[in-house]
Amino acid sequence: MTMIALVAALLLLGIMLGAVVQLPAAASIPAAAVIGVWLIVFAVRERRSTRFGRS
Structure with a gap:
């Protein structure tokens, strides 16, 4: 879903x-x-989700 938004x-x-x-x-x-x-908000959210191990 996030790729579609991007x-x-x-x-x-x-x-x-x-x-x-x-x-x-x-x-x-x-x-x-x-x-x-x-x-920028999207990138920050993606980085935070990968840092904490969520997919």
Whole structure:
């Protein structure tokens, strides 16, 4: 399930990068920040779960 979420986030990031040409910076920068924060949270949760032996 987590791999599907990661693929969806990367797909959304790709769509945003394609749309960033047509979006103003006021819309694209916050969207990129939200995606980046989500990926950081995801990475931290994955690292904590593997450190404690959960799969």
